[in-house]
Amino acid sequence: MAKTDSINPVSPARPNVLWIFGDQHRAQATGYALDPNANTPNIDNLAASGMNFARAISGFPLCCPARGSLLTGRYPHHVVPGHEHRLPPEQSTIANVFNDEGYHTAYFGKWHLDGFHERNGRAAMHIVPPGRRGGFQEWIGYENNNSQWDCWVHGGQDDTAFQYRLPGFETDELTNLLIQYIRNRADQPNGEQQQPFFSVLSVQPPHDPYIAPSTQRGRYKPADIILRENVPHIPRIVNQARVDLAGYYTMIENLDYNVGRIMDTLRQTGLLENTHVIFFSDHGDMHGSHGQFRKMNPYEEAIRVPFIVSGEKSFYDGRKTGRTDALLNHVDVAPTTLGLCGITKPSWMEGTDYSAHRLASHPTHPEPDSAYLQSVIPTKHGNSVDRPWRGIVTRDGWKYVVFEGVPWLMFNLNEDPYEQVNLAHNTIYLDMKKKLNDRLRQWIHDTNDVFQVPEV
Known part of the structure; x- marks a missing residue:
């Protein structure tokens, strides 16, 4: 692994950072974005108490390339150019930077960066070797799944290696793992300085199949779904969009419920005021807009993602709240996260640090006049631009x-x-x-x- 350009001493004031993100959660599908179908009170509270990057995008709307860029701050053609391509093991990630800065790092959930091909079997059963887990000190995850009620996770190595089936719905169970991690990080011996942490919760919902807990699903009836104005009036498209969206919004409501559980845990442990909570998605989902489904195209429903920086000192100490029109791209997430902690991005990261939009500071560098969009290697799956x-x-x-x-x-x-x-x-x-x-x-x-x- 390449080292970062400089190592700064850890101070007691160093904030924690938490990434929370789902898969295919488009920016339009939240309450604060005025979607009439969405019930997201906890995510809405993050937006109200933090900075909403209302024009954030995923420059390559596909799971593997987007995730490679999120972790490395590099464009997909340099790291993960297509579906089921492996993140180069020698490529440093944001976890390596935080490790060098004295942070504890942890990852929970969907990875999809080890290059496993589904034609060779079920990716949920593929074991990602420890050396290809992005440098995270603690890692409990899976390569890919697409079955939210039959989710297998693994981690550890050698004598401590494990794999098991989560006992319930994926988002609930992965949140349980993160909550236990937060409690463990807060439970330091008396008198011992608390080590700051960077942790990631990556859940597959609201990715298809659009199946969710039935106790919540009953509130979303296909016939009642209000479609976006650019869904064409073609019966097969309208019908599929309504049925899919009923499950989609249910999974988003479930994710929102778990965001609330995480925020409650941070408050109960006394960590909230020293933890940046960053909520976002890897890319969006078309759901019938322009007659398209899923992703892999440059329309707004596929590339726009929610991106909120909240948590730490929300309403005081000069922290900025509200909305910014900064064109934050997927390559900017890692540099911005480091900037929130006062860490300069390493030279190998290509993205821009937008942390000044949240912190009481002014940008120290010019920001791009535009954001770059790509589809490098098409999947040629159905419902995609080939x-x-x-x-x-x-x-x-x-x-x-x-x-x-x-x-x-x-x-x-x-x-x-x-x-x-x-x-x-x-x-x-x-x-x-x-x-x-x-x-x-x-x-x-x-x-x-x-x-x-x-x-x-």
Whole structure:
């Protein structure tokens, strides 16, 4: 493992950090985002007491690449370029940085970074070797699952290795593991300085299959689901979207319930005021918008994710609350997390530190005018775009996406948030298309990516 560029001494004031994230939880599916279907009071409280990054995106809306970027702060074409590709074991992660800074690090839940191919068997039974667990000191997880009531986890090594089936619904049981971890970290001997921790809870819900606890599911009837304005009035699409969303919102409500349990534990242990709680998702889910399902395309429902920094000293000591329009991307999550703890990102991280939007400080570096979007290696699964594409979203509200050598999509999100009017082939907007095309070309160059940009 490569070492970080510098090691800072741990001080008693060093805050803890907790990541909580689900899979395919789109930004629009929360109460604070005014989704009429969503019941998320605990997540809404995080947004009310913290900073809501309302324009946060997942630059590659696919599990493995997004997770590789979350942990490394690097773009997918440098670490995990496609589905079931392995995170290089020699690649340092945010856990290695926190380890060097004297933190205890722990990971609970879905990993999906060991390169196991489902054609070779069920990924839930695949054992991720200790040397390929991202440098986390404690790791209890699984490669991939897609069966929330039959979730197997493993961890340890050699004589301490274990694997077992969680006794209940995945999100509930993984939260139990995290809660026990928090209690153990809080229970330090008298007089002993508490070691700060960085811990991750990664749950598969609300990823399909959209099956959830029946006690909660009864509150979501397919016929009552209010669909987004860009779901076309085609019966098969509307019907599938309604049925899927009934389970989807149930799983989100269950995740919200467990967020509440975690926050209660932090309060009870006295750790909340010294713990940054970061809630987000790896990418979104289309659910019928534009006639599409799942992810792997650049539409808002697939790339926009919730991203909230809350917890630690929410309403005082100068902490900022409210909403920011910063274009935080998946490569920015690790640098921003380190910045919240006063740790400078290592040189191998490519993302931007947006922690100043939460802390009582000013940015020490210029922030990008846009965010880079990619699909490097398509999965060619059903319900996915089967060609590579690249794109950008700009701070002034434009989105531009291309296939190899061919313009594809261009939207003015300020006037068209549901992306119903594609301007990419309208000559009236040629000057804007040239400007966006040039900026995309610059992103490809600056990130050492390889892709043929159209001539405009």
